[in-house]
Structure formats: C-alpha cells, structure tokens
Amino acid sequence: MGLLTNLKDSISRVTDGLFAAEEPKRIGIYGPPNAGKTTLANRIARDWTGDAVGPESHIPHETRRARRKENVEIERNGRKVTIDIVDTPGVTTKVDYKEFLDHDMDKDDAVRRSREATEGVAEAMHWLREDVDGVIYVLDSTTDPFTQVNTMLIGIIESQDLPALILANKTDLPDSDVKQIANAFPQHETIPLSALEGENMDEVYTKIAEYFG
Amino acid sequence: MPEPTPNVDGGDAPSDDPVSDGESSDSGVRIDMISGARMQGLTSMEKIRLILDGVRDGNIVILEEGLSPDEESKLIEVTMTEISPDDFTGIEIETYPKAEASDQSFLDKLMGRESAQKLTVIGPANRIETLHKDENLISTLVSRK
Numbered sequence: 001m002g003l004l005t006n007l008k009d010s011i012s013r014v015t016d017g018l019f020a021a022e023e024p025k026r027i028g029i030y031g032p033p034n035a036g037k038t039t040l041a042n043r044i045a046r047d048w049t050g051d052a053v054g055p056e057s058h059i060p061h062e063t064r065r066a067r068r069k070e071n072v073e074i075e076r077n078g079r080k081v082t083i084d085i086v087d088t089p090g091v092t093t094k095v096d097y098k099e100f101l102d103h104d105m106d107k108d109d110a111v112r113r114s115r116e117a118t119e120g121v122a123e124a125m126h127w128l129r130e131d132v133d134g135v136i137y138v139l140d141s142t143t144d145p146f147t148q149v150n151t152m153l154i155g156i157i158e159s160q161d162l163p164a165l166i167l168a169n170k171t172d173l174p175d176s177d178v179k180q181i182a183n184a185f186p187q188h189e190t191i192p193l194s195a196l197e198g199e200n201m202d203e204v205y206t207k208i209a210e211y212f213g
Numbered sequence: 214m215p216e217p218t219p220n221v222d223g224g225d226a227p228s229d230d231p232v233s234d235g236e237s238s239d240s241g242v243r244i245d246m247i248s249g250a251r252m253q254g255l256t257s258m259e260k261i262r263l264i265l266d267g268v269r270d271g272n273i274v275i276l277e278e279g280l281s282p283d284e285e286s287k288l289i290e291v292t293m294t295e296i297s298p299d300d301f302t303g304i305e306i307e308t309y310p311k312a313e314a315s316d317q318s319f320l321d322k323l324m325g326r327e328s329a330q331k332l333t334v335i336g337p338a339n340r341i342e343t344l345h346k347d348e349n350l351i352s353t354l355v356s357r358k
Contacts (some may be wrong), residue, residue: 092305093288093292093305093338094302094304095293095296095303096302096303096339114296114298115298117298118293119293122294125286125293126290135350137234148349149239150303150308151308152282152285154283155285156283159281159282159283160282
C-alpha cells in the first residue's frame with residue numbers, strides 16, 4: 001500500500017513538474033503613470049497575437065485595472081517564450097481628482113476617475129506582491145527617474161528577487177535621455193525603445209526571451 | 214477624520230502619547246520623529262497605521278529607520294484605499310536612494326536580508342513638496358494647512 005502511494009506521489013510530482021514548466025510566466029508591466037506601459041503592452045500583443053490590450057491616452061491613469069493578455073508567444077533566435085502580459089495602472093502615492101479637471105472632465109467624472117485610479121494602484125501593488133513572475137519596468141526617458149515611486153518599486157521588485165527588465169521609453173522624443181535612466185539604476189540593464197514608433201523592439205524581444213524564458 | 218492611533222507600543226498611558234493624540238497646531242507644522250526602537254516591536258500594519266494617522270492629521274512623520282520594501286508596498290496600497298476627494302489626496306514620501314546595499318552588514322548579506330535602515334520623510338501630499346533629491350540630500354518645502 002505504502003509502495004503504491006509512493007509511486008503515485010512520484011508520478012504526480014513528475015506530471016506536475018511537466019505542466020508547471022509549460023505554464024506561461026506572468027510578466028507585469030510596471031512604472032509610473034504616463035510612462036507608456038499600455039503602449040508597450042499593445043505593441044507586444046499586436047506584434048505576437050494581433051490583438052491589443054487596452055486603450056492608450058495622454059491623460060494620467062487611463063489604465064485603472066490590471067489587464068492580462070494571455071499566452072503571448074515570443075520567438076527569438078530559435079527560442080520560444082510564452083508569457084502572460086499584465087498591463088498595470090501607473091503606481092503613485094497620491095491621486096487628486098482636481099488634476100483631471102484640466103483634461104476636459106467635469107467634477108463627477110474626475111472624482112470617479114480618481115477613485116478608480118486609487119483602486120487600480122492598490123490592485124497593481126497586490127499583483128506585484130502576489131501574482132507576477134517577472135517585471136518589465138517602463139520609464140519615460142524624458143523625465144527624471146530619481147523619484148520616490150521608482151526607488152520604492154525597484155526596491156520592492158529586488159526584494160522579491162523578481163527578474164526585472166528596465167525600459168527607457170519615448171526615445172523618439174527630443175528630450176529623451178537614456179543615460180539618465182541607466183545611471184539611476186546601475187544594478188539593472190537599461191534598454192532604450194520607443195513603444196509608440198516601434199523602435200528597438202527587436203532588442204526588447206531578445207531581452208524578454210533572455211530574462212523570462 | 215481618522216480614528217486616533219491606537220497605543221501600538223503597549224505603553225500603559227495611551228492618552229499621554231504625543232504621537233497618538235492627534236494634536237496639530239494651525240499655526241505651525243508638527244513633525245513626529247519616530248525612532249527605530251519605537252517601530253521595532255510593531256507589526257507592519259501597526260507601523261502603517263501609525264504613519265497614516267499622523268499624516269492624515271497633517272503632520273510630517275520622519276522615520277529613523279524607514280520601512281522594508283514589503284511594508285512600503287503595503288503603505289502604498291493602504292494609502293490608496295484611504296484617498297477621498299477634498300479630504301485626503303495621499304502621501305509624499307522620500308528616502309535616500311539605495312546606495313548599492315552599502316549599509317548591509319556582513320550577516321545581512323550572508324542571510325540575504327535587506328537592510329531597511331534609511332531615514333524616511335512622509336507627509337500629506339497637499340502639504341509637502343520635494344524640491345531636490347539626490348543620494349545625499351533631500352530638500353522639501355512644507356506648507357501650512
């Protein structure tokens with residue numbers, strides 16, 4: 001009886017291992033608001049599945065729910081990597097509905113958007129602690145990366161030993177300064193790109209395969 | 214208004230606790246400097262409550278030893294759940310950028326432990342503004358209510 005149970009357990013462990021190895025890794029796309037996370041998620045999803053993940057906008061907190069695009073198969077140098085992309089709301093420590101009034105919104109819409117934004121940020125933090133296997137951290141290369149949110153989030157990612165790829169986005173803009181991003185986080189490799197224009201996506205996909213494959 | 218901070222350190226005279234009585238002067242800015250020793254015996258949620266109750270009363274909270282990455286993550290999450298229009302817009306938080314783990318002891322490195330010892334300033338988002346920040350200096354402007 002004992003032998004049979006042991007055999008059953010062994011078979012179960014082997015089959016579990018096989019299926020676990022095939023399960024796609026959940027890669028969270030994180031960063032501050034308006035860094036281009038959804039533009040990147042859409043670019044990756046369109047390139048490899050033909051679908052988009054969600055709407056893009058210049059208004060902060062357009063993404064207010066974490067959105068998952070499953071089974072994105074990326075092929076690189078004969079290697080195939082299957083990932084679930086999780087596009088997350090931009091992380092911040094403050095949300096003031098008055099900021100949305102500048103974007104042609106009435107007070108009710110602004111208050112509703114700010115409430116949804118706060119829920120989205122809380123949700124993104126929860127995903128980061130519990131539900132992602134790796135992180136693509138997107139930064140706007142035209143802005144100062146030495147912000148507290150960036151410092152804290154990179155610290156949180158590192159403390160969980162999650163593989164992290166830092167992307168310096170918006171290289172199509174004249175004020176882009178990739179070196180500034182690289183200097184801010186020298187312990188990580190920084191890859192420049194323009195998710196909007198599709199610039200340097202080849203290197204991004206090579207790195208995704210390398211980091212998360 | 215938030216409830217007063219509970220007597221989280223287990224003292225026997227909660228009403229005398231200057232951090233928890235919520236007093237704040239309209240004519241000035243109150244700063245609570247909380248030692249590492251005081252934070253040491255608290256659970257993560259007790260630390261977060263202590264910070265947020267102070268900040269929601271309009272105070273600036275300075276932590277001698279800061280929070281762990283996991284506690285920072287929970288602080289952001291709880292802050293988000295407490296934001297409400299025309300009342301509380303969130304927090305401004307500043308620490309020195311991590312200097313390549315130079316403050317970790319040999320034992321910490323060996324055990325893979327992250328050192329949380331970093332001076333941290335936290336205040337209401339509508340009253341504190343960071344003017345400059347680098348690895349050695351944090352300069353902030355604090356406004357009155």
